[in-house]
Amino acid sequence: MESLIKTTTKERKKIMFKFNIIKSLTLGMALILGGALIAPTGLEAKNKFVFANSSPYDTMDPHALYDVGRVAYRINLYDGLLRWLDNPPKLSPWLADSYDISEDGTSYTFHLNKGATFHDGSPVEASDVVYSIERILALKKGAFSLYTGSVEPGSTKALDTHTVQFNLVQPSSIFLATVPAIHILNSTLVKSHEVDGDLGAKWLSQNDAGSGSFELDRYDPAIGFSAKRFEDHFMGWGDKYLDEIEFRTVIEINSRVLGLMNGDFHGTDGYLPQDQVKRLVASENVDVQVEESMRIFYVILNHNREIMQDINFRKALSHAFDYDSFITDILGGSVARNPAPMPNNIWGNPLDEKGYSYDMDKAREYLAKVKKPIPEFVLGALAGYGQTGQAAALFQNSLTKLGLKTRIVEEPWSVASKKMRDKEQMYDSLFIWRSTYYADPNNWIGEMYACDQVGARNNSWYCNPEVDKLLMDARIEPDQAKRSVNYKKAAKMVMDDAAGLFVYNTVWFGPYNKNVKGVRFSPIGNAQEMRWVYFEK
């Protein structure tokens, strides 16, 4: 067989001739590909804005989900009675021109804008508002739990075509703050697509029944959605606007960043890791807008654990986390230190309170006072959210120096969120963010440490009757000044109790194409409302 392997030059040429045909074909294909170079997309010429989003748009039903990652379709295709705008967020009239609150604080009457129409041209009426809130309560998904205990099914009334009244079970000073989450549907349209009492869920999962600034044009759950400007939107349009918006799902961070640098996208989420933000800042195509947000990063301590009942142990933990190193070195100073259980930039924050600092000597002092044996301490972190793992590793390092036995458990959100609701399964500590669903201190301290939220929004099982009374009173007190006093007192008590470790206030680094202007950031919505955005010609 050596003879075959060592073929003559002539034979080799013959074999190579055949190979060359294949090679030529391959090269030919490469040339075709070469010819198919990317042509300029011309998106800006079409006045079309493309946003790369990290979360998939599983559904177009505004009542099915209530999360931050998929807010774009809710606020661009749908309107609410009120809307949170700007930073710090202001509750602004939207579909409702005005509202009245009854003296006992249980009745809220909204007066609708008479010029508002849905995308099919039919007017927005009070009956649509009633249908929308009833649908939210019946579906029991998304934002429905915001209204549990305050809005009962059947209690909301259409007083006339343009007046709707919410009748609460009890006074609530936070109800108004949650009203923007009621996205108003075209009830006639949705009802016409109801199948087997599904409240139009199947149809609405891929169609649009809103009155928002943009109307759905294309939707593909695998890709995202595009929407065209709704010219007849009741708020009107100035001379600067987008004609089309497209929100695409791009899960991979690197792909979002490269796409933005390459001009394929005009914007992406503002909570990217700092190394990616630095790449974007250095890019000539990208402007990074900076705003202090209201998302806070903190550590939930599980107060069900026996050792956690000892305040000395909790204080030792509070002094054992190296806040400055984490913020300055690991996060490159991209966040703001926040020692309190609510954002720096919301009323009711005890700004004069310094909170805890990293001090291993003090940590040792407090630890020496702990009489009971300290079991292995589990540090929970969220898989896929590297920052929580980094924080856990930093904390573990300090705790090890203190002689504690620790273990880091990193699990995906779907697992962690279940454990957080079970006092036995809950980690001893968990690094986590608290996002902004509505701009009221109750969104943070009022839920994180209220006794009635234990196991639901209060995942530390901390329940201090004094703190709880302050929080409960603040929930029904209509005067914001009085509420502010309560929240400041409650926050100080929570901090004195070392009920958790409060680390930082997120800063939003919104990366946009240099030609994009008019972005209005609000912590609720994360600047994804597109009606003010335009391209600079």
Next chain:
Amino acid sequence: MRILYLLVNRLIWFFPTVFGLLLLVFTISHIIPADPVAFLAGDYATNEQIADLRAQYGFDRPLYIQFTNYVMGTFQGDLGISLYTQRPISYDLLARLPATLELTFVSIVISAIIGVPLGVIAAVYRNSVADHILRLITVSGLAIASFWLAILFQLFFAMELQWTPLQGRIDGWGPDHITGFFLLDSLLVADWESFGSAFSHLVLPVSTLAFPAMATIMRFTRAGVLDAINSNYVLYEQAMGIPQRIIVWKYILRNALIGTVTQIGLIFGILLAGSVVVEAVFDWPGLGLYAVQSIMNSDYNAIMGFTLITGAMFIFINLLVDVLQGVMDPRSEL
């Protein structure tokens, strides 16, 4: 007759195999302490509200009842409803299947077209410079992580040279839906702009997927050719004066390819698995991306549906490979 026997034999095993697969995936996905309903109900839901919703979806029932219901539904063509999209799983899967199949088939064809001839060259010129270079390519193809390679391709070909699109499947939303395969659909309606766009968007993801597949095919072809070269029948054909090119490309290659064809069947499964990473990096709206999202959300029905469809495809391709093998090698035991 042998082929018929093979088909019947494989079909008999198809159902127990799929059943076993479903049982395994169902067990794994349900014993993970995740709660998709809690996410669906929102951050503000109380435990009672979550329990109500769980009951509504039947997740409060014993696992064996849930599994039995699922299997019964599957036999009736009902793969259930996605917790997140509220649409039938079959709808969501079918919407994404063409994207993955297009990517996988093009990758496998490209890898075979390049891998087989290079494997032959490497064998015929064993231990030559060409062989060493090809071996280096082979080892690289097998060793380099797809994730890293994909980003490298993006940085170089899309960002630096600007030759290819960075990501996505097509500019805009693609041609009107006929089959869901963009290349085919654009050809059918003679939409050359869409064809060019779909083609150029395929380059980087296909290159990423095809590179390791090509390396495997090249290795197996080389080994097969070297094995065949040493056979007596080749010596006999040479003695008969048959031209070398015919000996190599007709007789040796036919025998050498038997192992390669088997590998292509296995590679198909590897490519399906690899597409998860490639689809994520290139924002390719296929099954892989759907699987990742479903797993992250613990969308049970979606996970099961993905498993069922990829498992069935894998079994079908391997059946096809077995048949091809039988045709190519009449001596083979079926």
